[in-house]
Amino acid sequence: MIDAGNVPLVFGGSTHFLSEEQIAALSVQASAGDSASALRLYQFYTFSNLDSRKAFGWLEIAARNRNxxxxxxxxxxxxxxxxxxxxxxxxxxxxxxxxxxxxxxxxxxxxxxxxxxxxxx
Structure with a gap:
């Protein structure tokens, strides 16, 4: 299990960068109700890999899970x-x-x- 608040930064990368493996793991955790993982994915799609549709979806999941x-x-x-x-x-x-x-x-x-x-x- 990935600790969404402690995803290591990639040297020289963006603060909000996630690898494909991290995205996959956080997606599973967020879909299972982990609001911190959903918020981390929202940040990734808002600030690093710009995709407003995905960002909004993960933000809604985080909000519904009391974040x-x-x-x-x-x-x-x-x-x-x-x-x-x-x-x-x-x-x-x-x-x-x-x-x-x-x-x-x-x-x-x-x-x-x-x-x-x-x-x-």
Whole structure:
């Protein structure tokens, strides 16, 4: 089993680089519910091997498995996409799981939803 928080860096490589073997092992672990592995794959596909579809998929898996960093990041992405109801769900979820700052984000989202509703969006 690979420790997702302790995947060794490749000399001269990116901070978020993963080998094919590491990707395979982390994928199995993440698919089995390991949120740290899913978050590590999200980082890989966001910062090293740019693939937004895969990155978002792994971020969702990490968030569903109670990773508060993933929940917070997912909320921010959904907010930017104007998916306020989904974003609010993840802000409240991150807040209830102890993510600092998530409460403030939920309040901000609630204001945005009210503004959108009053503007007829």
């Amino acid at each position: 508060t960093v993933a929940q917070y990041n997912l909320e921010k992405i959904l907010q930017q996409e104007n998916k306020y109801a989904e974003a609010l769900y993840w802000a409240h979820t991150a807040d209830s799981n102890g993510e600092s700052g998530a409460s403030r984000l939920a309040e901000e989202l609630e204001r945005q939803i009210k503004e959108a509703n009053s503007n007829g969006r």
